[in-house]
Amino acid sequence: MFGGGPFNSFRARYTLTGCSVKWSALFAPAAVALILSGCGGGAGRSPVATTVATTPNPPASSSSTPVSSYVASSYHVSGIVTGDDGIPIAGARLMFQYLDFIGTPGTFPYKDAIVYTDANGAYIADFPAIAGTAHGPTGTETAFAYVDIFPGGDYDYGAHYVLAPSASNADHQVITQDLQLRRRTRITAGDSIVVTISPGDDVCENFVQDSHPWPAESVCRTVHISVPKDGMLTVEALENESGVVPALEIEWPGGPSPCCLVNPQSFFVPAGTDVKAQLEMPWGTPLSSFLLKTSFVPQ
Secondary structure, X not given: OOOOOOOEEEEEEEEEEOOEEEEEEXXXXXXXXXXXXXXXXXXXXXXXXXEEEEOOOOOOOOOOOXXXXXXXXXXXXXXXXXXXXXXXXXXXXXXXXXXXXXOOOOOOOEEEXXXXXXXXXXXXXXXXXXXOOOOOOOOOOOEEEXXXXXXXXXXXXXXXXEEOOOOOOOOEEEEEOOEEEOEOEEEEOOOEEEEEEOOOOOEOOOOOOOOEOOOOOEEEEEEEEEOOOOEEEEEEEOOOOOOOOOEEEEEOOOOOOOOOOOOOEEEEEOOOOEEEEEEEXXXXXXXXXXXXXXXXXXX
């Protein structure tokens, strides 16, 4: 019915038009990582990995491709997690999401490997995975995992694809991937700031975009807006000199779940709120800068 191969799984995501939400399905040759929310410290811990299996149940594929032709390789992944200031980040929690086995066509036992950085920001992760099963947008065809990084402290969350040198399933592959996180950028409601988005910035992960890997990703820069009093906050990412306008996602703890990517946005927020604004550009877009403008009316 769905054709193609055992990787043709049912993948659903919200397609957003204005503030109306439409449910859509994409059938694509990529494994779907289950993004688990959560943060964790762990400074001073040794880099120890654990795995937790999760098993979605997409509809069965009609493929006749023998599942035994998809063989997992043993991956040894290591690197250093630093801030954009160059300082190693100790105790960061990394969650690698991967696929190491294709069962009955249409059944995909996804797993997570969780590790922590040591006092020097170094991490080591060892797990089996099938090359190419975590690919998303163009350039990630050899991805064997997708990693979420929860640093804690004054750094923003990060997310990246983890690529193999090739899509071949060698018995053992050694991968080095250093990861860099952004120190939180903060402004006060009513202020403005210039934000630069680069192709290497983190994959957008928020209440609207929470399904990865995905063929059409965006990269994000985050700005935290402090609200000193109750009032109406307006946030707008302005068009740059090239005539480009970024998408804008807004959320805050305890606030309503955002329905869509709208620019600009206005809303009431209580005193003491930390509003998170994410400016987004499509995957592969050249470096771009924008003015993020806020205005605030106390109430």
